[in-house]
Amino acid sequence: MPSLGADMESGTITHWLVHPGDVVHRGDIVAVVQTDKSDIEVEIFDSGTIEDIVVPEGQRVPVGTVLAHVASTKATPPPSPAGPGGPPTLETPAVAVPAIEVPAVEVPTTAPTPAPLAPQGAEHVSAPVGLVESPLVRHRAEQLGVDLSSLTGSGPGGALTRADVERAGAARAPKSAAPPSAPHRAPSSPFARRRAGELGVDLSLLTGSGPGGAIVERDVRDASRRPAPGEATPTGSVAPDQRRAMQRAIGALMARSKREIPHYYLSTTIDLTTATSWVERANLDRAITDRIVMAALLLRATARAVQRVPEMNGYYTDGAFSPRTAVHLGVGISQRGGGLIAPAIHDADSISLDELMRRLKDLVQRARTGVLRSSEMSDPTLTVTNLGDLGVDTVFGVIYPPQVAIVGFGRVREQPWVHDHVVDARPCVVATLSADHRVSDGMRGARFLTEIDHLLQRPEDL
Amino acid sequence: MTTDEARNLMRSVLRPIAPEANLDDVAPGETLQEALDLDSIDFLRFVTGLAQATGHDIPERDYETIATVDGCVAYLTSLT
Numbered sequence: 001m002p003s004l005g006a007d008m009e010s011g012t013i014t015h016w017l018v019h020p021g022d023v024v025h026r027g028d029i030v031a032v033v034q035t036d037k038s039d040i041e042v043e044i045f046d047s048g049t050i051e052d053i054v055v056p057e058g059q060r061v062p063v064g065t066v067l068a069h070v071a072s073t074k075a076t077p078p079p080s081p082a083g084p085g086g087p088p089t090l091e092t093p094a095v096a097v098p099a100i101e102v103p104a105v106e107v108p109t110t111a112p113t114p115a116p117l118a119p120q121g122a123e124h125v126s127a128p129v130g131l132v133e134s135p136l137v138r139h140r141a142e143q144l145g146v147d148l149s150s151l152t153g154s155g156p157g158g159a160l161t162r163a164d165v166e167r168a169g170a171a172r173a174p175k176s177a178a179p180p181s182a183p184h185r186a187p188s189s190p191f192a193r194r195r196a197g198e199l200g201v202d203l204s205l206l207t208g209s210g211p212g213g214a215i216v217e218r219d220v221r222d223a224s225r226r227p228a229p230g231e232a233t234p235t236g237s238v239a240p241d242q243r244r245a246m247q248r249a250i251g252a253l254m255a256r257s258k259r260e261i262p263h264y265y266l267s268t269t270i271d272l273t274t275a276t277s278w279v280e281r282a283n284l285d286r287a288i289t290d291r292i293v294m295a296a297l298l299l300r301a302t303a304r305a306v307q308r309v310p311e312m313n314g315y316y317t318d319g320a321f322s323p324r325t326a327v328h329l330g331v332g333i334s335q336r337g338g339g340l341i342a343p344a345i346h347d348a349d350s351i352s353l354d355e356l357m358r359r360l361k362d363l364v365q366r367a368r369t370g371v372l373r374s375s376e377m378s379d380p381t382l383t384v385t386n387l388g389d390l391g392v393d394t395v396f397g398v399i400y401p402p403q404v405a406i407v408g409f410g411r412v413r414e415q416p417w418v419h420d421h422v423v424d425a426r427p428c429v430v431a432t433l434s435a436d437h438r439v440s441d442g443m444r445g446a447r448f449l450t451e452i453d454h455l456l457q458r459p460e461d462l
Numbered sequence: 463m464t465t466d467e468a469r470n471l472m473r474s475v476l477r478p479i480a481p482e483a484n485l486d487d488v489a490p491g492e493t494l495q496e497a498l499d500l501d502s503i504d505f506l507r508f509v510t511g512l513a514q515a516t517g518h519d520i521p522e523r524d525y526e527t528i529a530t531v532d533g534c535v536a537y538l539t540s541l542t
Contacts, residue, residue, distance in 0.1 A: 283522045288513045291522065293502045334499070336480060364503040368479075391496060 001055070001065045004033065004040050004377035005342075007253035011035045012060040013067065017191055019162060022050045024070065031067065032191065032371065036245040038341055041191075042374040048072040144169030188215035196220045217371065246339040254398050261316075261399050262437040266445045270453045271417055272427045278459035294412055295386060296357040298429070300462045302384050302407050303327040303348035305451040311440045312433075312448050313382045315402040321439045326350075330380030330400065331360065333367040342400060343372050344380040353462055384409065394430045404436040405445075407452070463516075468538035472531070475511035479504050485531055493529040516541055 001011050015032040018024055029041045030050075051069040055061050141148050146168045153160040188196075188208065192215045208215035275297055283291045306313040306327050314323035329348035333341055345359050366372055385397045386409035393413070397406035410430040417426040431452055435445050455462060463471070469485060476483050480498050488497040495505050509528070513520045518541050520528070528534040 280522060288510050288519060291506065293506055295502050334501075336482060336499075361503055361507070364501070365507070 001033070001061050001063050001067055002042060002374050002378060003063045004035055004042075004374055007249040008035050008063060009249075010060050010062045011040075013055050013057050014039065015191065016053055016057055016068075018050050018053075018068075020050050020052050021161070024048065024050060029191070029373070033374070036242065036249040038335075038367070038377075039371045040374050040377055041371050044070065046070055046072055140165045140169075189217060191217045192220050218366075243339060246335075250340060253400065257398050257401050261401060261404075263399060263434050264437050264442055264445065265396050265432065265434050266442060266449055267394060267396075267430055267432040268446075268449045268453065269415075269428050269430050270456055271419075272412055272429055272456065275456050275459045276412075276427045290354065292353065292357045294429075295409075296353060296360055297456065297459055297462055298386060298409050298431075299329055299331065299345065299348060299360065299384055300353055300356055301452045301455040302382070303329050304455050304462065305448055306349060306382065308451045309440070309444055309448040311444060312405040312435060314404060315381070316404050316436055316439055317402050321404060321436075324381040326381070328379050328381045330383030330403070331363060332383060332385035332397070333364055336368055341367050341372070342380060342383050342385075343367060343376040346375070346379075382407070386410070394432060396432050397434050399434055399436060404439045405448075406434050408432040408434070463539050463541065465535055465539060468535040469531075471512065471515055471538060472534060475508055475515060479507050479511075488531045490532055491530065494531065494534070495529065512538070 004011065011033040012035075013031055014034045016030070017032070018028075018030045024030060024044050025047045026045060027043050030044045031042045033040050033042050048070040051071050053068045055065060055067045061067075140146075140162055144165060146165050148160060148165070151160055151164050151168055153164055209219055272294070275294065279292060279294055279297065286292075310323045311321065313327055314321060316322075326347055327349040328344040328346050330342040330344050333343070335341055343363055345356060345363060348356055351359070363372075363376070380400070381403065383397065383400055383403060383406045385395055385406060391411055393410040395408035395410055397408045399406050408431070410432075412427055412429045414425045415428050417424050417428060419426075431449055433445050433449050435448075440448075473485055476485070476498070480500060483498040488494060494500060494508070495502075500508065505525075509520050509525065512528070512534075516538065524537065526533075528537045
């Protein structure tokens with residue numbers, strides 16, 4: 001169980017997206033974990049073949065628990081669950097837990113399981129499952145109503161594989177749901193298909209928003225949320241008990257931060273006249289989907305300022321600061337119904353501004369209503385809080401341990417500004433810095449804020 | 463587009479962005495962003511949704527007009 005944020009103590013596996021025998025590659029999404037804050041897609045940190053799954057769906061386990069065993073294809077040492085860029089304190093050694101029998105995977109069978117696509121290459125190379133009919137294969141056959149005795153196995157030694165069962169299941173799945181005009185189905189992710197089964201959503205009626213028009217889990221969720229005519233109850237906000245759990249988790253982390261980190265605070269007002277008109281001009285030529293917002297410029301300037309003052313970016317652990325070269329910028333995003341989450345935009349200093357804007361939109365959308373990825377949750381190196389657009393002028397953040405600084409931006413508003421002895425109304429923002437006095441001091445902090453100001457005066461270079 | 467159609471369109475575009483939001487709770491002079499706790503990214507999604515649904519580009523200079531419920535309804539009804 002990876003640590004998906006410094007405030008996480010345990011997590012619940014809500015979905016396994018892989019099964020024993022599946023071939024996986026580093027970065028593949030293998031499971032969905034529910035924390036107190038959000039549903040997180042967990043990416044695997046190594047390539048190989050899934051040997052067995054140790055923690056069944058629905059079970060809550062502490063951070064550090066072994067979830068599954070992977071037979072590595074390469075002899076490289078596996079990185080920590082948090083990934084190589086992850087905060088050192090969050091690294092949890094793989095706990096040796098003896099392999100246990102693969103538990104039957106609980107899948108609701110009330111809704112018809114959508115017909116899977118043609119099996120993917122990975123399934124053709126499935127490792128032998130040991131028995132002619134593994135428990136998993138039998139279970140899958142029961143779900144799909146497939147008679148195993150009627151099948152010929154394509155696995156090693158003629159063993160029946162999950163792919164065989166799913167092919168047979170697809171062949172006997174009712175075709176009536178698919179409109180006759182749609183002979184070819186959009187591709188869909190395994191998670192989307194699973195979710196569709198649970199939510200009773202007909203995949204053949206959906207338009208995919210994923211790569212190549214693929215149906216992704218979000219599409220399924222959006223479809224299930226679309227109320228039927230006459231039904232006006234919206235869903236999607238955080239449940240009250242989850243909100244309380246979230247509040248507790250945030251409270252515990254913030255208490256630790258205030259107890260352990262000697263914060264110092266600085267603030268400065270930045271004139272955004274140049275940046276504002278640059279954004280307006282840039283957006284004139286852009287399609288609405290490509291427009292940028294000031295928040296993206298503020299994030300970019302913060303990430304770039306790290307080059308000059310590197311002691312704002314990294315982790316303080318075991319009495320020492322370890323700076324990071326890549327800037328994975330945590331973005332404070334308020335969740336509807338309460339709660340705050342700060343997932344990372346990776347490499348915010350080196351990607352293009354357009355790419356940063358695209359990722360920001362994607363992150364906000366997924367943080368609000370969707371699913372975040374484990375790497376986004378575990379490895380911010382510096383955090384910015386501003387997107388609440390709270391309507392206040394100044395916000396001083398509390399540092400997320402083991403990070404060493406948090407930058408705050410208030411509301412952009414017009415205010416009197418003296419320039420060449422003349423008072424002028426200009427769009428301004430108050431930028432603040434809360435930083436760790438064990439790592440930097442007011443001089444360096446001031447340098448950092450000044451650098452952000454300078455960068456924002458040359459928006460074309462951002 | 464009629465006033466009712468405009469309000470319905472606003473509702474359906476807002477639903478995925480702010481599921482619990484209720485347009486009827488927004489006071490006449492109040493901005494949608496303030497009343498419904500939308501940040502700048504949410505508002506951009508809202509505008510994008512309206513533009514895609516109507517087939518009209520909504521330039522940034524019009525954002526101020528559609529910031530309130532009444533302004534937005536008037537804007538949408540004038541489009542078609």
